[in-house]
Amino acid sequence: MSAKKKKQITNLANGRPPVFNKPKSFSRKATKAIINKHHLLQKRKRQALKKGDKEEEARIDKEIEALGGLQKYQEASLQGQRHDRGGDSSRVLMEWLKSVLSPEKAGPSQRLRMLEVGALSTENACSKSGFFDIERIDLNSQSQGIKQQDFMKRPLPKDQSEMFDIISLSLVLNYVPEAKERGEMLRRTTQFLFPPGRHYPTPELAANFPSLFLVLPAPCVTNSRYLDDDRLEAIMGSLGYVKVCFKQSKRLVYYLWRRGQVPEESKARFPKKEIRPGSTRNNFAVILD
Incomplete structure (x- = not known):
């Protein structure tokens, strides 16, 4: 090597x-x-x-x-x-949004901007829906239509023309090797989303966007010494995120988080802290300074 x-x-x-x-x-x-x-x-x-x-x-x-x-x-x-x-995780997202993005409520002129981090395909459910203009990035792209780029090194938006309505982090956060870096990745997503309070043409869209679609292996949340659903929600809340949708399958957990205002009093730190002891637990953690 x-x-x-x-x-x-x-x-x-x-x-x-x-x-x-x-x-x-x-x-x-x-x-x-x-x-x-x-x-x-x-x-x-x-x-x-x-x-x-x-x-x-x-x-x-x-x-x-x-x-x-x-x-x-x-x-x-x-x-x-x-x-x-278990297939295309974006099918879950589209199931959640199918009524919000129905033709009666959001026509072709209302396409939303999506940043898909860790993209594997240009043919997933979101791509085929016709409701999104998608920018796809991956560390080692092997397909046309997927830009080779590290999200943590992506230049910050210069203005709103480089921001997004939704970011997809599907089975990405769990590949980040260090707990502190995971926290920094979650914090960084807020810098690429449109500011909270952005105008959308329908109340349904405004209730779901701008947002982060997050998918993790279920044991990261259900069987970790250092992270459970309550702690993850507290971490996300300190960044201004509000949980909109949640689903748990045998192997995965899916979340849709809407970006809101960061609480003014939010100066909470989330160090690595054991919250669920046990010899069979894993060590997945998210640290947010």
């Missing part, structure tokens, strides 16, 4: 794998084993980097290569994403 790749990266690219058009097929069990082992090795490598332990870093690199290297992990990761997604 080159010296460039050994540098510590503090952005989404450190966690989320790129997309391949034709990944090798893995069983669910094999997929989980490959992903879990690779994530463990990457965690150990980040610890070695922080300590400046070059020997340990080299040993971990050899273990990663013995597993088949980055390519096999990337293939397994995409396969795992497909298992976890």
